[in-house]
Amino acid sequence: MIDLPSYREQSPDVAAHLAEIRQRPVVMTVGSVGRVFDSPQGPITALSGIVFDVHQREFISVIGPSGCGKSTLIRIVAGLESCTDGAVLVDGQPVVGPGPDRGMVFQSYTLFPWLTVRRNVMFGPSMKGMPRAESEQKADEWLRVVGLSKFADHYPNQLSGGMKQRVAIARALANQPRILLMDEPFGALDAQTRCSMQSHLLQICASVDVTVMFITHDLDEAIYLSDRIVVLGAHPGRVLEIIEVPVPRPRSSEQFLSGPFLATKARLEELIHGRSDTGDGVLAAQ
């Protein structure tokens, strides 16, 4: 057996960081959100009583098994789906449909194939009436942030999967959303590209004033990226626990084997897979 600290144990640095986040303004409130779908077999409660706040520049992940309502939740936040109970507020205003205050990055590539990378990123600002020279300059700034300046004149089909997702992130950020919504954005990428995209996203979040809600079913990814993790259970989709990640920042891949990281992973496994061999504080050696 390897002795692990409790996932609830926070170093003074981590505790101070999380306390500082709690003092920032609330950007988004998920207020008792529920969603029931009608089906030929009868009503399906996809989500029930989901409650949490997200603070400015916080990185929050939502994790849970397939079918627990993660996509339904983020689609409700995006305004692409309605809730049958409760409400989502962004800056205190109820969400009633999609809006530029919420930028969405999906798992599948959603770039316009007939536009260059730069024009894909310019799309939102241009639609809002920004003059061409200015939106071009903005696009180039965001392409610099995601490390794709050299590819501005390429077309999406000339890019790798990871690069396409970086363009999708730049395109979402170019609208200067209050909150960036990401639904398993790296799920279709190979392991190595996925890892480098995670590091990229950490760098972006360190330099840009953006709040992120990130959906994943990958435990390592959730821990590596997040300040807090909302763990959902299935049938009905509900909050099992909201975990404050005790891993210090800045994050690096070496931390994957650190005590706080492994303790958090053990807790997530226990919640999601119902493992009884991972007690609070102790992980059975493999």
Ligand code: ADP
């Ligand atoms: P996840 O993203 O966590 O895998 P989803 O949000 O896609 O889960 O789905 C949650 C539940 O809601 C599932 O049981 C799914 O079958 C059901 N569901 C999702 N969308 C619909 C829909 N449009 N009509 C009926 N049932 C749906």
Ligand code: MG
């Ligand atoms: Mg999903």
